[in-house]
Amino acid sequence: MKKRVLYIVLLWLFADAYFFNAVTTLTANPIWHWVYWSADILIATGVITIIFGRRGSEPPRAISWLMGLMLLSAVPKILGMPVLLIEDITRLFRGFPPRSVWVSELALVVAAIPFFGLLFGLTRGRHHYQIHKHTLYFPDLPEAFDGFTLTQLSDIHAGSFSDAKGVNKGIDMVNAQNSDLILFTGDMVNNKASEMTPWINDFARLQAPYGKYSVLGNHDYGDYVKWESEAVKDANLVSLKGVHKQIGFRLLLDEAVEIEKDGQTITLIGVENWGKGGFHKYGDLEKAVAKVDDSQVKILMSHDPSHWEAKTLNHLKHIHLTLSGHTHGMQFGIELFGFKWSPVKYVYKQWAGLYKQKDRYLYVNRGFGFIGLKGRVGIWPEITVLTLKKG
Structure with missing residues (x-):
């Protein structure tokens, strides 16, 4: 370094x-x-x-x-x-x-x-939120979910925030999408649960009729700071899990839940962080999908996009859509007239936006917050809105 x-x-x-x-x-x-x-x-x-x-x-x-x-x-x-x-x-x-x-x-x-x-x-870039909308088609999507909308957030990094007006601008934009479901794909804080304390009431304003669900990211485990003891570090993680509940998110820890609408269901799966290289592999996809019926349409929340090609793409159970974050698009790059570039592309093959292989989708959110660089240049903070369609 x-x-x-x-x-x-x-x-x-x-x-x-x-x-x-x-x-x-x-x-x-x-x-x-x-x-x-x-x-x-x-x-x-x-x-x-x-x-x-x-x-x-x-x-x-x-x-x-x-x-x-x-x-x-x-x-x-x-x-x-x-x-x-x-x-x-x-x-x-x-x-x-x-x-x-x-x-x-x-x-x-x-x-x-x-x-x-x-x-x-x-x-100004740190709160220059952009809404990215995509429509995804699935032949086996239940009729009740035709037109169902998901808003994805990722990488809040509350420890970097200082501008309440800017943060709430983003939260208001999320609520304005009126999505059926809100999904958060990890990194709520930089290191410590206490970083989120000033922002609990703000993020608790997020509303979605079919619920709010979340997973953990690599920064949420407190691995990047020194702690007095392992017990203190463990207590911090317990506290952060409690923060998810206070905000109204159901935190999925290598588990799956069914989302029901008009008597029909799709399955939402959430795994703990699983990263390539030096990043910890806490997540257990096998455990998460063990009881999931393969006939179900399945949406997976997994913080690190490298998990997709490493484990998810070729999994025996067809996982229709994976939602990730983590890269932030490096908070630096160019996106103009369909051209997209950032130095992070040389580290992560899938680093921002929508990808598709073998009838399986991956969406990599560019992140709601920021860390390290106090701003964003060219790769703006993102609110993702995905519409599920049968077809």
């Missing part, structure tokens, strides 16, 4: 040095040169000091702000660098004449576009 941060800082400072050519071409004023370098050196020093000097297991809040400032500085320069690089290639064959002023101006304009996009994301 520390090595990766150091490499990122070094890459950023290299981009700083190269982009500085555009600044010196446009102005010889030493004050602007001093401003350019002093801000970035202060940010880089702060990041390195916190990462390499901190003693606790929980990262301080300052690192979130410094990460945001680092992105705000680095990304525009990296994206503006190709303009300077193209000119340098031509200068190589022209005997290295002085850099053109208009090219440096163009590089600044190109850098300004992502700068203001990042600025919006870091200041």
Whole structure:
């Protein structure tokens, strides 16, 4: 982790040095040169000091702000660098004449576009909720559930919230969908159950006529902080399970329940967190589906989308739809005109939106909250609305 941060800082400072050519071409004023370098050196020093000097297991809040400032500085320069690089290639064959002023101006304009996009994301993006609607067709869906709607939330991360107005804006948007069922796919907190205490009454306002159900995510177990003892850690998890109940969610722990409408049923399954790599594999899908009739339409809530290809997709019992979260879309990327990209795609094959294989669906929610980076850039917080149709 520390090595990766150091490499990122070094890459950023290299981009700083190269982009500085555009600044010196446009102005010889030493004050602007001093401003350019002093801000970035202060940010880089702060990041390195916190990462390499901190003693606790929980990262301080300052690192979130410094990460945001680092992105705000680095990304525009990296994206503006190709303009300077193209000119340098031509200068190589022209005997290295002085850099053109208009090219440096163009590089600044190109850098300004992502700068203001990042600025919006870091200041307003954390509550820039987007509603994603999809209609899913199932030939064996009971007639009573034709048109049945689900609203999925994921990754609340209450420990990161500070703006009650912003949070309640999202909650109001959820209720405005008037969905039949609300499903929450894990990571209610960053680490501790107490993080949710100020927000219990707000999230208790969520309403759905056929109920509210939830599962746990990797952050809910308290695995990322040091505890006085295992007993204290266990007590925290018990307390968090109680918070789900206070909010009105029925927490599913490797179990299944039937949702009934007009005498017909579909099955909702919830497993504990099951993640790839270094993430804990608490969930037990076999236990959860042991008593489920295979003729039922089945919807699975499983926090980590890697569970889908690893266990769910080829399971003997046909699981029609899996709902996941976890990735947040890395809270950074591009989604425009059907194009979708984020660095997290190189870690998770399924990282945001709807996927389908073998007549089985996976939906990966981009997350309601945020963690680490205090904002979202391009990958906005999500409220998912899925309509089930027979066909």
